[in-house]
Amino acid sequence: xIVGAGxxxxxxxxxxxxxxxxxxxxxxxxxxxxxxxxxxxxxxxxDKEAGAELDLALLSTRLWRExxxxxxxxxxxxYEPKGGLVVASDGTALTALRALAAGQRAAGVTAHxxxxxxxxxLEPGLAPGLAGGVHYPQDAQVQPARAAAxxxxxxxxxxxxxxxxxxxxxVLTGPDGTVRGVRTPRGDLRAPAVVxxxxxxxxxxxxxxxxxxxxxxxxxxxxxxxxxxxxFVRHKVYAADYVAxxxxxxxxxQSSAVVEGTPAGPVLIGATRERVGFDRTLSTEALHRLAARxxxxxxxxxxxxxxxxxxxxRPYLPDHLPAIGPDPRVPGLHHACGHEGAGIGLAPxxxxxxxxxxxxxxxxxxxxxxxPDRFTP
Amino acid sequence: xxxxxxxxxxxxxxxxxxxxLAAALWAAGITSWRTTRHRRAPRGAFCFIGTCHDCLATVxxxxxxxxxxxxxxxxxxxxxxxxxGHDPVR
Numbered sequence: 245x246i247v248g249a250g251x252x253x254x255x256x257x258x259x260x261x262x263x264x265x266x267x268x269x270x271x272x273x274x275x276x277x278x279x280x281x282x283x284x285x286x287x288x289x290x291d292k293e294a295g296a297e298l299d300l301a302l303l304s305t306r307l308w309r310e311x312x313x314x315x316x317x318x319x320x321x322x323y324e325p326k327g328g329l330v331v332a333s334d335g336t337a338l339t340a341l342r343a344l345a346a347g348q349r350a351a352g353v354t355a356h357x358x359x360x361x362x363x364x365x366l367e368p369g370l371a372p373g374l375a376g377g378v379h380y381p382q383d384a385q386v387q388p389a390r391a392a393a394x395x396x397x398x399x400x401x402x403x404x405x406x407x408x409x410x411x412x413x414x415v416l417t418g419p420d421g422t423v424r425g426v427r428t429p430r431g432d433l434r435a436p437a438v439v440x441x442x443x444x445x446x447x448x449x450x451x452x453x454x455x456x457x458x459x460x461x462x463x464x465x466x467x468x469x470x471x472x473x474x475x476f477v478r479h480k481v482y483a484a485d486y487v488a489x490x491x492x493x494x495x496x497x498q499s500s501a502v503v504e505g506t507p508a509g510p511v512l513i514g515a516t517r518e519r520v521g522f523d524r525t526l527s528t529e530a531l532h533r534l535a536a537r538x539x540x541x542x543x544x545x546x547x548x549x550x551x552x553x554x555x556x557x558r559p560y561l562p563d564h565l566p567a568i569g570p571d572p573r574v575p576g577l578h579h580a581c582g583h584e585g586a587g588i589g590l591a592p593x594x595x596x597x598x599x600x601x602x603x604x605x606x607x608x609x610x611x612x613x614x615x616p617d618r619f620t621p
Numbered sequence: 622x623x624x625x626x627x628x629x630x631x632x633x634x635x636x637x638x639x640x641x642l643a644a645a646l647w648a649a650g651i652t653s654w655r656t657t658r659h660r661r662a663p664r665g666a667f668c669f670i671g672t673c674h675d676c677l678a679t680v681x682x683x684x685x686x687x688x689x690x691x692x693x694x695x696x697x698x699x700x701x702x703x704x705x706g707h708d709p710v711r
Contacts, residue, residue: 470684470685470705471658471705472705472707473704473705473707473708473709474709475709476707509658509705547683548707549685551674
């Protein structure tokens with residue numbers, strides 16, 4: 245029983261069904277109705293320092309490539325192995341970026357330093373005067389809502405049930421505290437294992453099961469431009485200070501330019517991060533910063549309209565790592581949430597870890613760093 | 622009030638001061654001033670309230686202006702917008 249029809253829940257359904265398990269997905273809303281639908285669909289290794297999350301991302305990069313071939317073309321998940329380009333505005337940023345890239349290379353990431361004079365070859369629209377950059381060919385992108393829907397469709401073809409518009413109001417437990425299923429307004433759904441894939445609302449589902457997972461919302465805005473011709477932005481391009489923003493624990497508004505094109509034409513401009521609860525109020529300050537930083541990277545954007553903006557809530561855990569795997573405090577409860585801004589990218593590897601735990605298989609990467617009970621009360 | 626003079630694809634037209642570009646074009650019997658990006662299908666005004674972005678036009682060289690919201694100014698040069706309205710990237 246998977247709670248959550250975002251990309252992580254959908255991936256869990258897909259891999260669990262493929263492993264022969266009997267699967268149901270329940271969500272109070274539609275497919276990709278939460279953070280998945282508000283994301284840009286980044287599958288990134290470039291923004292992760294060497295460590296457990298990067299190992300997960302490297303595994304996921306491979307799995308997404310397989311999925312892009314395995315899922316039917318008509319589902320059009322818009323998988324684009326476009327590569328990432330991280331640029332440094334000055335020598336200090338370049339030194340930090342080089343150190344980051346060196347650690348990533350040691351962990352198995354392909355990272356090519358790009359001299360200032362070579363940047364225009366990769367991205368003709370970039371501003372002159374940048375100190376340099378690093379090209380990450382493994383970075384890719386999908387359309388996240390389509391990807392989640394495609395994974396759920398594939399899971400259904402393998403027998404999974406998908407119940408949308410049905411909110412979990414209780415996690416059922418037996419006399420010994422073992423999970424027995426979930427309760428929704430339409431009745432009790434019995435299952436020997438419940439996977440909490442509720443994303444930013446994962447703390448709430450954990451509380452329903454009588455335990456604690458400190459998932460908090462970290463708001464982000466995305467600015468969307470008018471459609472532009474193909475080739476205006478070719479890679480996922482972002483400033484090196486983005487990595488420091490991601491790693492920060494501050495609640496204040498942080499912004500760094502993350503610019504990328506889409507197959508439909510509009511350019512997406514992120515990324516802001518702030519912890520303000522589930523407040524959807526439009527922040528002109530956030531949008532102003534996004535626009536200014538994007539124009540600093542791609543000067544031609546100054547003459548381009550932003551036609552809309554949207555926001556979403558990243559599922560933030562205090563150490564920036566997701567919670568994946570069985571919860572030793574509640575037998576039968578598994579978690580697959582708290583991926584912050586990396587949930588689309590990390591979804592398949594997360595699902596493989598969850599499926600390994602459910603079937604007793606050996607996980608392909610160590611799951612210990614993602615233990616859900618690692619937070620002290 | 623003296624009408625504002627403007628041109629559409631080189632043809633001289635007039636607009637009542639304050640009239641939007643879409644209204645002025647309709648008044649002149651012109652219902653299409655954009656082509657879609659992929660199939661090059663003709664488009665003009667649809668929602669008339671700035672929401673649908675169907676009525677985009679190139680005005681004084683700047684693409685993606687919503688004709689239904691934009692008042693005509695004297696001397697405006699309006700041209701049919703092809704695709705994104707931006708030059709292809711080489």
